[in-house]
Amino acid sequence: MEPAVRLRAAVTLLGRFPALAGVDLDITPGEIVLLKGPNGAGKTTLLRLCAGLCSLASGKGWVLGHDLNDERRMVRRRVALLGHRTGLYDDLTVAENVAFWARAAGAGGTDVDEAIERLSLTGRLADTRAGRLSAGQRRRASIASLLVRRPELWLLDEPHAGLDQQSRDTVDALVRSAAAAGATVVLATHELERIQVLEPRVVSVVGGMVRQGSDSANAPNGEDASTESDRRVP
Amino acid sequence: MSTVVAATTSSKATRVLGWLTLAGFALLVALAFAWVPEDTRITEQGDVVGQFDAVRLMFVHVPSAILAYTGFGLTFLASLAYLRWRTDWWDMMAHASAEIGVVFGVLTLVTGSIWGRPTWQTWWEWGDVRQVTTLVMVLVFVGYLAMRRIPADTAVRARRSVVIALVGAVNIVIVNRSVDWWENRTLHQQSTLTARKIRDETLFTLSFSFAVGMVLFAWLLLHRFRLAYLESQIEQLEVDEAMEERRAEAGLSDDSKEQP
Amino acid sequence: MLPLRVTAVFRDAWLIAGKDLKIEMRARVGINQIVPFAVTVLVLFAFALDTDQEALRTYAPGLFWVTVLLASLLAIGRSFAVDLADGASDRLLLSGIDPIAVFGGKAAAIAIQLVVLEVLLAAGVVLLFDVTVHRYGLLVCAGLAAAAGVAAAGTLYGALVSGLGVRETLLPMLLLPVVAPVLVGATRAFQDAFGVAGAEGWAWLGLLAGFAAIYGVFGALSYGALLEEA
Numbered sequence: 001m002e003p004a005v006r007l008r009a010a011v012t013l014l015g016r017f018p019a020l021a022g023v024d025l026d027i028t029p030g031e032i033v034l035l036k037g038p039n040g041a042g043k044t045t046l047l048r049l050c051a052g053l054c055s056l057a058s059g060k061g062w063v064l065g066h067d068l069n070d071e072r073r074m075v076r077r078r079v080a081l082l083g084h085r086t087g088l089y090d091d092l093t094v095a096e097n098v099a100f101w102a103r104a105a106g107a108g109g110t111d112v113d114e115a116i117e118r119l120s121l122t123g124r125l126a127d128t129r130a131g132r133l134s135a136g137q138r139r140r141a142s143i144a145s146l147l148v149r150r151p152e153l154w155l156l157d158e159p160h161a162g163l164d165q166q167s168r169d170t171v172d173a174l175v176r177s178a179a180a181a182g183a184t185v186v187l188a189t190h191e192l193e194r195i196q197v198l199e200p201r202v203v204s205v206v207g208g209m210v211r212q213g214s215d216s217a218n219a220p221n222g223e224d225a226s227t228e229s230d231r232r233v234p
Numbered sequence: 235m236s237t238v239v240a241a242t243t244s245s246k247a248t249r250v251l252g253w254l255t256l257a258g259f260a261l262l263v264a265l266a267f268a269w270v271p272e273d274t275r276i277t278e279q280g281d282v283v284g285q286f287d288a289v290r291l292m293f294v295h296v297p298s299a300i301l302a303y304t305g306f307g308l309t310f311l312a313s314l315a316y317l318r319w320r321t322d323w324w325d326m327m328a329h330a331s332a333e334i335g336v337v338f339g340v341l342t343l344v345t346g347s348i349w350g351r352p353t354w355q356t357w358w359e360w361g362d363v364r365q366v367t368t369l370v371m372v373l374v375f376v377g378y379l380a381m382r383r384i385p386a387d388t389a390v391r392a393r394r395s396v397v398i399a400l401v402g403a404v405n406i407v408i409v410n411r412s413v414d415w416w417e418n419r420t421l422h423q424q425s426t427l428t429a430r431k432i433r434d435e436t437l438f439t440l441s442f443s444f445a446v447g448m449v450l451f452a453w454l455l456l457h458r459f460r461l462a463y464l465e466s467q468i469e470q471l472e473v474d475e476a477m478e479e480r481r482a483e484a485g486l487s488d489d490s491k492e493q494p
Numbered sequence: 495m496l497p498l499r500v501t502a503v504f505r506d507a508w509l510i511a512g513k514d515l516k517i518e519m520r521a522r523v524g525i526n527q528i529v530p531f532a533v534t535v536l537v538l539f540a541f542a543l544d545t546d547q548e549a550l551r552t553y554a555p556g557l558f559w560v561t562v563l564l565a566s567l568l569a570i571g572r573s574f575a576v577d578l579a580d581g582a583s584d585r586l587l588l589s590g591i592d593p594i595a596v597f598g599g600k601a602a603a604i605a606i607q608l609v610v611l612e613v614l615l616a617a618g619v620v621l622l623f624d625v626t627v628h629r630y631g632l633l634v635c636a637g638l639a640a641a642a643g644v645a646a647a648g649t650l651y652g653a654l655v656s657g658l659g660v661r662e663t664l665l666p667m668l669l670l671p672v673v674a675p676v677l678v679g680a681t682r683a684f685q686d687a688f689g690v691a692g693a694e695g696w697a698w699l700g701l702l703a704g705f706a707a708i709y710g711v712f713g714a715l716s717y718g719a720l721l722e723e724a
Binding site: 239345368373374376377380381384385394396397398400401403404408409411412415 | 579647648650654655658660664667668671672674675678684697698701704705708712716719724
């Protein structure tokens, strides 16, 4: 089976800083993967790389079968990245924001209604301008505008950060249903206990590199990639 | 693994070019001041007209203009080449030649202005197509250099630079045409070289100044390009160093490679 | 295949333009800040020219277009600031919309705002500088063509500097020399339309249209490369 993500000695530079210093990673479709590691370890960059938003300085990578070196546009339209920023326009209402991103992705009006429903953004909330939302509501609106795209790979960067209890539950439900629907989910979070129930495969990211652990029953069926000892930029 | 080969931009070739430029310039000064007579013509009415001593400025002004446009032209070609081959080499070439183009573009404007004062009785003539076109061109490439100075990913900066350089080339044609229509006249000498209205001594010295200019251009370009190359080497070293730190952070020892 | 893609580009461009215009209608930055700024510049010109009615009438076309260019810098900067504010620019990349459509949509939205600004400023020039319009057709066509040209070049350069920390200072430096021909052409066309100088107004309109066409094509073709940020 074609892996959802396959990285080989992937190096990504932010300016002159190697945010990723040679990552080897295999993720099979339908997996839930938890990226664990200290701040500055490269988790965010790894997620952005998988979304096709960063370029490879060296190494190789494929996401959903598309080469990260020259088919990043194909990657981008099939993934959803929930980052620290919400991607919402403050002067548009929640419904308008979700509808805009739905139409941008070629999705229809029923998808919009469904997404708004699922993230409990109906009623007055739907007609509120995004600029007036609380942080939790903003995050939910942001997720709704990703949901309409029916992504095959979810990349969630600290999805629980700064959220109230209701919104946290929404995030968990989203991860669960996405995985149940066969999508792949990669998330970076500090909320380990919450995620534990989903039995994710834990991957530790340290110093811009990856160690694939086997803390979970859901072990990778790709090749063993723990031999990243001597890869570097040519 | 990249290593810095030499921490200097000079080589045997540049030293030869440098001495050639110096000798050529000395000879040019001698020719321009001692050999070339002042420019005068007697009109049918018997008036003495011409550029007089100001003609000697031409031996700086005209080669400067040619060097400036050679620089901008080379930036344009290198940018096209970058689009085709996507190598840092062409990006550095575009940068180096743009910088030289701006230096000589400014020199062209300054000497032209000084020359225009006694000859046209004005420091600046807005109706002159070449003068205004050169000014806009220099401004576009000053912007180009300013953009290049902002720290960014090498590939991103290279792509942006290509766009500015190509727009600059398109722009020069549009500006040239529009200024031409704007005033529909030009004060500039219309092809004095081909019309043979020029004295033999002046013509020889002018040609000689082109030759000196070209050697100077090659000398500057080699140095500037090598400087850019060394800069990129230093950048690479910094990346390598940061990579080592990153790997140490990840808890991996890396004995097989040694850092200087 | 091709017609389908072309349809998609137009649909997406319309989507982007509609979004940008809707945001501008809501935020009222144009009405509350850019238009007052432009009118203030006109008033300052009147002060600078020492209430000489004759000089104001003569130079009205040039003053009008300098004002439009200065105000366009604000509109262009604003158009990109909206996308950068909370990561929408990343989402636009991820949406898979053809970069040509993004370029076309943003340029169209800026052009429409510039046309509105031109109408208001034209009224201001007629009232404050005492000019009379002799050729309405030429005035309208030159206004539209110049707005399209400035919007096309501005969108290209706006994308080029967007994401750079110094974009507010870099944009004027890069864009103004490039739109200089628009200033020359549009001023000449307006001189003819206002009847203050005998210029070949319709020939200058050709230059403006050519400028808009060149930068429209160039921007559409190179926009993708500019958006492909590392």
